[in-house]
Amino acid sequence: MPVLNESPQLLISSSANVLPFIKYCEKQKVDWLSIAHKSGIRRDLLMSLEWYMSRDLMRFVQLLSLETTPTLGIDVAMESTLNEIAPDIARLVANVGSLEQALSIVIESMNVLNSHVKFWAERIDGHWFICHMASIPKHAAGFSQAEWYRTGCIIKLCRHFYGQNWFPHEIRVAGDDTPDVVKRLRAVKHIEFGEPFGAILVGEQSRFDPVDQYASTMDWQEATFKLLSNYALLPNMSIERFCHVVGLSKRTLQRRLKENGHSFKQLKETFRQEAASRLLRETALSIEEIGWKVGYNDLSNFNRAFKGWAGVSPAVYRDSKRHSLA
Known part of the structure; x- marks a missing residue:
């Protein structure tokens, strides 16, 4: 059965x-x-672009990989066009x-x-990476196929700008x-496993300037707040990591925030609280x-923070708001 948003x-x-x-x-x-039938997925709903539980779609993909190839996720992405992967985004x-x-x-x-x-750009070890992660646990059926599919999709996106032979x-x-x-990705010099999230090196061809995206319509503080409101929700987001994103030293960022009466920790907590x-x-x-959506991988840590x-x-906060609306 399809799953509704609520x-x-x-x-x-x-x-x-x-x-x-x-x-x-x-x-x-x-x-x-x-295979779709085994996964409890109806063909008519599948083709009409309904919403499903992610675990059901991932189990479907996992069963497909057992019938085809263990490299199914990366193969599908690499052999598909951007328009086939996501037509609206491709346009x-x-x-x-x-x-x-x-x-x-x-x-x-x-x-x-x-x-x-989630997708985002991050500077790691002096180089720009396009990063991605999902809240599905690693042991879930289809996790690896889904992650390699996302990886391949990013490669195809990069090829749109860097050329069709780029790796x-x-x-x-x-x-x-x-x-x-x-073995399938022999052209890639280095692949690391067991990382906190997926990431693809895009090198120095691209220079992501996240704050500058808003510079034409916002001042530095507003642009930084806009950016941090998103990055604060990533797990393990530290001031050092955010400094890599905005291209500032820790001291400079702290000074600019302090001049406006703020601190990194206070802003991060505020944005997480508002989102939660x-x-x-x-x-x-x-x-x-x-909890995961606002940056906490551990439920007890989220409960404590909230x-x-x-x-x-x-739980008490949610119940109180429901009663106030009753």
């Missing part, structure tokens, strides 16, 4: 995410319909002139594809070692998922 405790994805897999299977003459990307602008489109468009995947020099993934994929409170009031998402902000636990 369903509690669920991570959801549009069935549009698996259409490239279906097209690949049809080319390979694989009976994907019987918007066709009208921009840089990878930086294209990534902004991807980030803004994620909510039409799923409720739990990154380095790829990082959260999943376990997958020798078949390593809004999600508790306005959605039926589980408390654990809300109680420090609001004086009550997330």
Whole structure:
């Protein structure tokens, strides 16, 4: 059965995410319909772009990989066009002139594809990476296929600007070692496994200036607040990591924030509190998922942080808001 947006405790994805897999299977003459049936997915709803529980779609992809190839995720992405992967995003990307602008489109468009995947740019060890992560646990069926599919999609996005033969020099993934994929991506010099999130090195061809995206319409403080309101929700976001994003030294960032009466820690906590409170009031998402969405991988840490902000636990806060609206 399809899943509605308001369903509690669920991570959801549009069935549009698996259409490239279906097209690949049809080319390979694989009976994907019987596999969809095993996954509890109806063909008519699948093709009409309904929302499903992400775990069901991922289990479907995992079963497809058992019938086809262990490199299914990366193969589907690399053999599909951007238009086949995400037609609406592809149309918007066709009208921009840089990878930086294209990534902004991807980030803004994620909510039409799923409720739990994040993309962002980050400077790591002196180089720019396009990063991605999902709130699905690593042990879930299909996790590796989904992660490699996202990785391949990013490569295809980069090729739109760097040329059709481009490969990154380095790829990082959260999943376990997958020798078949390593063999498939022989052109990639270095692949790291077991990382906190997925990341693809885009090198110095691109110079992401996140704050500058808003510079024409906002002053430095407003642009920084806009940026931090998003980055604060990433797990383990430290001032050092944010400094890499904005290209400032820690001392300079601290000084500029202090001049305006703020500190990094205070702003990060404020943005996390605002986001968590809004999600508790306005959605039926589980408390654990809300914790993940605002940067906490551990539920107890989120509960502790929220109680420090609001004086009550997330569950009590949600109940109080429901009663006040009754």
